[in-house]
Amino acid sequence: MKKITFLFTALMALAIFSCSKTSKEQTMISTISKEIFGELPDGQTAELYTLTNANGMTVNITNYGGIITKLTAQDKKGEWADVVLGFDTLQPYLAEHPFFGALVGRYGNRIAKGKFKLNGTEYNLAINNGPNSLHGGKKGFDKVLWKATEVKKDSTVGLQLEYTSKDMEEGYPGNLTVKVVYTLANDNSLTIDYTATTDKETVLNLTNHSYFNLSGLKNDILGHEVSILSDSIVPVGADLIPTGKLRAVEGTPFDFRKPTVVGAGINKTEDEQIKNGGGYDHCWVIKRSESGLIPFATVKDPESGRFMEVFTTEPAVQFYTGNFLDGSLKGKNATFSKRFGLCLETEHYPDSPNQPQFPSTSLKPGETYHTTTMYKFSAK
Template identity: 45%
Template sequence: MNPKSQISSFFLSLFFVLPLMAQTKSTIIQEASSLSISGVEVGQWEGKKVFRYTLDNGTMQVELTNFGGIISRIIVPDKDGNLENVVLALEEIPDYFTKNGPYLGAAVGRYANRIGGASFKLQGETYHLTKNNGAHTLHGGAKGFGVKVWNPETYKKEDAVGVKMTYLSVDGEEGFPGNLETTLWMELTAANELKLRFESTTDKPTVVNLTNHSYFNLNGMTGDVRDHELQIFAEAITPTGPGQIPTGELQAVAGTPFDFQSSKNLGQQLDQVEVGFDHNFVTKTENSSELQKIAIVKHPASGRVMEVFSTAPGVQLYTSNHMRDFKGAEGKTYQPHWALCLEPEGWPDSPNKPNFPSTNLAPGDQYEHEIVYQFHVVH
């Protein structure tokens, strides 16, 4: 169900510089061969400094910030060498402070996706969470990880440059128990991989489920993503009931609009559903540390391809169904289906579904989740 394949590499050899948007002069912090990282302070939020970082490997660039662990740009070439941003974005980093309702590019937690009834029971105690999605909790509550200022530290390795970020979520934040210490590594490799790794520890039994919420559009925001081809290595979804809370069952995708086991035109699949996709696909039936390929996204006209790898047991496919007249970067206005999210994560509402892979974390244990987005082109 989850075949492995070697990560392919770019055959393009392109060298470029992405102009930094802030007026403050950027300085090179680390450099290793063609790998470099630059950073500049762009503002403050809640008394903490916010930086914009640009990671460059000589072929592609990634822009990110320690505000919310947000990925704000991914610049990659097409088959003709044209460079374009392939994630929905706001114009400037400070715009994310108050205008990022859709969680563009954000690190989401403590619990990605939904917890039904905004509550769960753990070791005999019931915890009541912030309700921010009707009667439910979505992406960690009203002020989740995507609006927190993380403590950043740049680093370099022989084949990668990146930023290590840390955040302490205190006991009771948004209703979650335990002081949860989280480290997020975000790095760009020489092999055109954007690697993310979350690690968390707690001093009290709790639940944790972390992911990234980037909205991908491989045509460079020239239109919606109906012209994309998508493959998801999953035989089942977790169907939902009212409020998009899982029923606790598994539903086979074969013969349904959710069948992306082979590559499908996304527009044709969208025509078979009422609003769009916002569903968890089962990539594993139990937790494991194995990093495996879970999805492939292709844009035939540009030749861009993105392969997604994760250690999590599920991935949420969301086709930006409710985005309408949203003012994005570079004068673009985002509309429904203008992008697709592939959010690798634990299954929604797992704290209330004993038959789902557990998202519990105990003192002395460590939560780990690795995600890899790898880019290349085909001619």
């Protein structure tokens, strides 16, 4: 009888263990879900996709503008919090806002006076930033509805977005077909993969404009520690257009080759570049010893321990510290005051179409534009 009782107990324990294991395995699955986000003025419907990995990290993306509306990361206590600026509903994204979380195109950053020449033809772009064109114009890729397709693999979940920009849209030549894939992996990384083709030579510089705040939107980003693998920046004039030459970071407030507190040099306006940018709003040239996807930047919030690594195939990054945020915008239980978020916009240099000494941003028929950027989160 004792043997039978023991055997029964062992079998019950095994069954409980198996059920527990099965339940645990079921929760450790990446998922993607979709809901209605709202209606656009033309009657089209914007959707919101929620990507969740096996650890519980979530990323919310809408097919309106390819905007990342939410991204969660764990602190050193294991607690999750949203770490990007944005809104809970569609309507604020339809109004004026500083490109929170958006896909930017056709040309990320500024083009001087909204003009450039290509093969002897001058093209005039939409002017939307003083005398210049910024981030694709008045209706760039951040303000269009993308075709969305869910992508599910064994260890990742993703969202593929597609858009065709017609010839001369916002002044840019060529019918441009663009595909952007957001992929959330179980190592808590979010990868953004961009590809594009054109039927007429054009210029192209795609990026994402997420504002990060690793405190979980509790404090500003002046206490964040940032490192950037770069020996030089692209200096700008008072109009934030490049002067055409590079400037070494050594001995300046722009030296982030080692982790440096953002607030340490951001107000040193005796430096002309800090004054021109109103803080940090400059392009850092990434130091490379090899091509492909490389780590080039880190961000840490010392209080929470949240840590972000950034990788890219691009030659440069625009490091922007929310200098133009003024507290007039509120969202997700936070007021977006000055320097409440920071951006690391991987890209080619600003105004490259007018600066032949800069790496080319030209895309010709028969060529494929391809670039990748990855943000990876952990805690220290």
